[in-house]
Amino acid sequence: MEHTAIFQKLWDDYRLINPSVDKIHHLLNERGEHIINDHIALRTYDVAGINFEALAETFLTAGYVEKGSYNFEEKKLNATHYEHSSDNLAPKVFISELKTKEFSPLVQETAHWVATQVKKADLKKGELLFSKRVWDPINFTSYEALRQESEYAAWLYVFGFRANHFTVFVNHLKSIASLEEMNAFLKEKGFPLNVSGGEIKGTKEQLLKQSSTLADKTVIEFQDGAKEIPCCYYEFAERFEERPGQLFTGFIAKSADKIFESTDKN
Numbered sequence: 001m002e003h004t005a006i007f008q009k010l011w012d013d014y015r016l017i018n019p020s021v022d023k024i025h026h027l028l029n030e031r032g033e034h035i036i037n038d039h040i041a042l043r044t045y046d047v048a049g050i051n052f053e054a055l056a057e058t059f060l061t062a063g064y065v066e067k068g069s070y071n072f073e074e075k076k077l078n079a080t081h082y083e084h085s086s087d088n089l090a091p092k093v094f095i096s097e098l099k100t101k102e103f104s105p106l107v108q109e110t111a112h113w114v115a116t117q118v119k120k121a122d123l124k125k126g127e128l129l130f131s132k133r134v135w136d137p138i139n140f141t142s143y144e145a146l147r148q149e150s151e152y153a154a155w156l157y158v159f160g161f162r163a164n165h166f167t168v169f170v171n172h173l174k175s176i177a178s179l180e181e182m183n184a185f186l187k188e189k190g191f192p193l194n195v196s197g198g199e200i201k202g203t204k205e206q207l208l209k210q211s212s213t214l215a216d217k218t219v220i221e222f223q224d225g226a227k228e229i230p231c232c233y234y235e236f237a238e239r240f241e242e243r244p245g246q247l248f249t250g251f252i253a254k255s256a257d258k259i260f261e262s263t264d265k266n
């Protein structure tokens with residue numbers, strides 16, 4: 001699968017479950033903007049068969065190469081970022097995995113159950129990252145119990161394999177000059193921002209500034225009833241030159257730790 005087709009498929013699902021994303025996209029289009037995605041993020045548990053390597057496979061086949069790895073102490077995650085080998089405007093891919101062994105038996109058992117269900121689903125090669133939730137049933141009590149330990153673990157249990165977020169590459173916008181302007185535009189249009197760690201995470205000196213909307217809410221049919229819970233958020237990134245003519249392409253663990261909180265329940 002070509003990388004453009006991979007992102008289209010992930011985007012089609014992402015915009016469908018996140019009405020705000022579609023609205024923001026249209027508002028920018030109306031201003032004549034053509035949106036370039038800075039990166040997409042995928043989440044998983046560190047269990048064989050569904051770990052970050054299983055998700056990365058599709059991208060490696062499509063011409064992506066590994067560029068950096070990160071450790072998120074507080075959230076107990078490892079992450080790797082990938083870039084396309086020749087298409088400079090292709091989104092970077094950020095894949096994280098939860099270090100399940102650092103959590104309770106509940107998190108570990110859930111992760112293993114998910115891996116078993118995925119195996120049973122017998123997905124076609126390269127299809128894991130689009131597969132969403134191939135496990136059933138899910139229940140709200142488990143979701144809440146998981147969330148006590150890790151919002152990330154709970155989100156994955158309910159939403160499965162799909163893009164957690166896409167990111168508008170603010171540098172490529174013509175009518176918006178900075179992340180500060182982007183945020184002002186979003187607030188003016190009525191989209192609440194994630195303020196955990198401040199509206200803007202990262203600094204010019206760190207070469208990357210990021211912000212995000214608060215996640216949309218969506219109704220999920222749990223075994224123990226329908227509940228409205230946070231879904232995904234939209235992210236915005238402004239990058240700075242690490243040397244003349246070359247924007248920094250990496251990520252900052254501390255900022256991402258805060259961005260992850262955009263899907264926290266509020």
Ligand code: NI
Binds near residue numbers: 039094165235259
């Ligand atoms: Ni991100």
